[in-house]
Amino acid sequence: MQVPEVDWKAQYEETLAHSREWEKRAKANKSAADELERLKQSQMSDAEKAAAKTVKLQKKLDVFKAKK
Known part of the structure; x- marks a missing residue:
């Protein structure tokens, strides 16, 4: 029995x-996600922006503490 080439x-x-x-699709999705994020940011109040930044910084601090 011969195996096909x-x-x-x-x-x-x-x-x-x-x-x-798939690379093209991923880039298109990234662009759409970035645009949506910019839209969300532009519609946030100052208090919401501050709260979001606080959450982001808290996550970074938790990672830093975990490494230490």
């Missing part, structure tokens, strides 16, 4: 094309 170059090119398609 595999065209590795064609397999590679197909996988590469598939990878590039």
Whole structure:
């Protein structure tokens, strides 16, 4: 019984094309997510912005304490 020959170059090119398609989708999603975040930020009050920054800084402090 003979094993069929595999065209590795064609397999590679197909996988590469598939990878590039997902890369394009990821970049498009990142752009949309960034735009949504900017919109949310522009609609926040000063108190909401301060609260969000406090939460972000608290997370960084927790990570720093965990490392120490």
